[in-house]
Amino acid sequence: MVRKVKPIWEALGKLDRRWVYLFVSLSILFPLLFPLNLPLTVTKHVKAVYDRIENLPDTSAVLIAFDFDPSSIPECLPMAISLCHHVMKSGKVLIVYTNFPETGPIAERVLEPLAAKFQREYGKHYVNLGFKPGNDVLLMALGSSWTTSFPKDFRGNSTQEMEIFSRFPSYRHLSFMVDVAHGATVDFYITIGLAQFGVPLAAGVTAVSIPQYEAFVQTGQLVGLLGGLKGAAEYEKLVGTKGKATRGMDAQSVAHLVIIFFIFLGNVSVVRNIILKNISAMRIKK
Amino acid sequence: MLRFTAIIICGIAGLIILVEFFFRIPLFTKLQNGMMDWVIILLSFSYLMGGISIFLSHLQRIQRKYDGWYYSLVLVVCLLLMVTLGIFVDYGPNGAFQWLFKNVQNPMQSTMFALLAFYVSSASYRAFRVRNLHATLLFVAAVLVMIGKVPIGEILWSKFPEISQWILSVPSLAAQRALTIGAALGLIATGLKTLLGIERSWLGK
Amino acid sequence: MIGTWVAAFFTLAIFSFLYRDNPIYRLAEHIFIGISTGYYIAVQWHSVVKPNVVDKVLLGDYLPLIPGVLGLLLLLRLIPKYQWIARYPIAIYIGVGAALNMIQYTQGFLIAQIQGTMLSPTSINNLLIILGTLTSLTYFFFALEHKHLSKVSKIGIGFLMLSFGAAYGTTVMGRLSLLISRFDFLLFEWLGGMF
Amino acid sequence: MKSLSLSLFIIGVIFCTFQISFGNSISTKVQIDSLKIAVNNQQSLPSKVHLSKPEIQPLFKTERLNVFIFLIIISALVLTFLFLAKRNHSLTLRKIAGLDAIDEAVGRAAEMGRPVLFVPGSMDVDRIQTLAGIAILSKVGYECATYEVDLDVMTRFPLLMSTSQEILRQSYLTAGRPDLFSPDRVQYITDNQFAFAAAITGHMVRVKTAAHFFIGEFYAESLVISEAGNTTGAIQIAGTANSHQLPFFLASCDYTLIGEELFAASAYLSREPILLGTILGQDWSKALFGLLIVLGTLAAWFGWTDFIHWFQTE
Structure with missing residues (x-):
């Protein structure tokens, strides 16, 4: 019997898109206002x-x-x-x-x-x-x-x-x-x-x-x-x-982290379902 | 019959370029250089034709009072303003023409694509689901490249930039090479069919 | 200063589309199309029609008159009745374009890329590049229905997915840079300019 | 006859204008001596040195021999398959996996009793990818007729709208259900890129369409449409040759026709000889290139470098 997925996981996968816009905007505004000056290596x-x-x-x-x-x-x-x-x-x-x-x-x-x-x-x-x-x-x-x-x-x-x-x-x-x-x-x-x-x-x-x-x-x-x-x-x-590129890099770093976080967040409920299905499948096999 | 002439001219123009590329015949080199200058002028007129056709289509919307025709009226007025300013008044760096370009056209053109950053971020959250193996590979490569391409990635783990560069210069390179070869073949085949008159869509109706 | 305010207004007008499609956005959109189309027409005049044709003819060199007249014929495409005349000038640059494509993409893209894949498979990376290119090519092979070919193209699709994943990552990076520069403008040039 | 003389006249006019503008070179003797291929001093021109007139130059630029041979082979392959495709119509491609996905998608829409949405790209009929999209539209139309599912089509150009209407009328007829076809379900929205995307997302959410097809030439708006479509839970099939848009379609659609797969699918469906012949010609060229790569790898392994050197571009 598959355990009922708690609503919190489901809710996390269904946030309104304007939350995403807000977080991305903040992730750009803060580093622009308070630069982090992260070190940059040349490739x-x-x-x-x-x-x-x-x-x-x-x-x-x-x-x-x-x-x-x-x-x-x-x-x-x-x-x-x-x-x-x-x-x-x-x-x-x-x-x-x-x-x-x-x-x-x-x-x-x-x-x-x-x-x-x-x-x-x-x-x-x-x-x-x-x-x-x-x-x-x-x-x-x-x-x-x-x-x-x-x-x-x-x-x-x-x-x-x-x-x-x-x-x-x-x-x-x-x-x-x-x-x-x-x-x-x-x-x-x-x-x-x-x-x-x-x-x-x-x-x-x-x-x-x-x-x-x-x-x-x-x-x-x-x-x-x-x-x-x-x-x-x-x-x-x-x-x-x-120049402008160096100034933008801090914001680019933080924004990337936020986007990666959202990608994981979006997939949390999916991955959970897959894991739950496997667990229940194994239990049935035993 | 007249269509046939256009195809012949197209074939001859292409032939001159091909012959000049493979054979050292001074006549063809001269012909090619002359033709290049001609084509630059013809291309310029084709862009002019594109601009005028936009002007005519919006003019038609105003006459026929389509819904939202007042938007077209604004468009036509702006277009005529820019053309008169640019050609007849002052094309110089601090004239009204360049001012409008710098403060109206530039910001809007940049902002339109900046909009996409919002859509990319919401797509990454809402649409990027790890449904099957393919989507997982896509997911892994996207995250690794993104984390490796920013300074903070290097701070988290010094190997991230190397992994990100490795993905770009080995597996991704191989697939991009196959895509490039495929695309190149497509363009060569289309060029061949156009010169031989098999591909006629450019002739129009 | 007015310029920055005007630019800021239009930037926000376009961003308003995020909320939903609204009249301000439509107005800004049509102003943009009008201004940019007018700009392109004026630039074509100043960069080609005037220097390469009009000025030369005034100086007595009548050769550019020929492409100039052919160009005017091109404009007849706008009048449905005389559309057929425009085919001849179009034929010239379509023919030149087709021939150039054939030469360029054979020499610079096909031969060079194939030669670039002729690596000695001693290092892992070389082996992966060769394997990846061959298997990805088989994915785009439609001529034969072949049993084990489909297994090979399964590996190819793997390489393609990694490549499109990398493209997804770099596209996100590129779009974010655009957004960062618009915020940079709004923060420092517009608002900053006020304090 | 009249048009024949007129066209000869036009060719004559253009040819003699060439002659006038470059007259002096035609009358001068074509350098016959350059026809005598100089065997020994085959000195390739260093590009930095200004083009001083070296002595006899061979007529054929031998350093471009490999380009010449490649072009001849590719042209030969494409033209022979064009000829074959025209003659016997049994010539065909392998089954394209994307086409089964189409049947499954329309079937699912029929089960749920919701309409299907088809967007044939955001460009007009003069683009190759749009034509491929329309070929697949006719199959989707046929499936929708047999499964008795409503099909909405949204286009960005009036010409594309009328062409799509004709295509659908035909495919409903061949499915034996001309009564089901209603032309007003094929709409022309607007030619503005983002307004077009906004209208599509609005339609998907409002009408709750069960299956979406985005097949044709897409640009930045592809992301807006496929993301919104994904969140409505509909099954989505996409297809484009623009590699910049493929990552987004792959991320948010259930099945995506990648690059040339789009053209192969439309050739498989439409059986159109020119398209079929071109794809087969390109396929066998790719097979040849694959062989060359394998040979080149072996040559590199065993150090036989002049095989690789033959492919050296200038």
């Missing part, structure tokens, strides 16, 4: 990207592609900021463009303060080409030259006379690139940028895409991989800035 995928940029010769050009839209700003923007910070600080030439219509102005707001901080001259040390549609077709066109596809940069001045494009006339002349992306744009930087033009790359992706691009790190097609807010926080730590 090898992120360190590989940092080392590759650090050891590039000073005369090399690096492309940081801002391939994300406002819905992925929280995860991708801190990555883009710390990557541009690192490229400018270590004296390499920085080229920026985006495959997303919304991200031209966002890139501009990132580059301005950094350029002032490291005294980088626009058109000579860094340039923001803004948005152009075409994705893989655009990259194919960039393989032959930057200036035909981007006659004007984001600010509207012509790219023909810029010193950057006389030193690095096409995508093939890049030494390295990082695609900070919220979706599938990484694919064509691998299949065209690397396979056809030979430019090695790494990717900074939203957490959602981590499992998918892990396979490309194993084959060596991606030099490294920054994953989600944690990847951004790790790179901020390597570069030595304390």
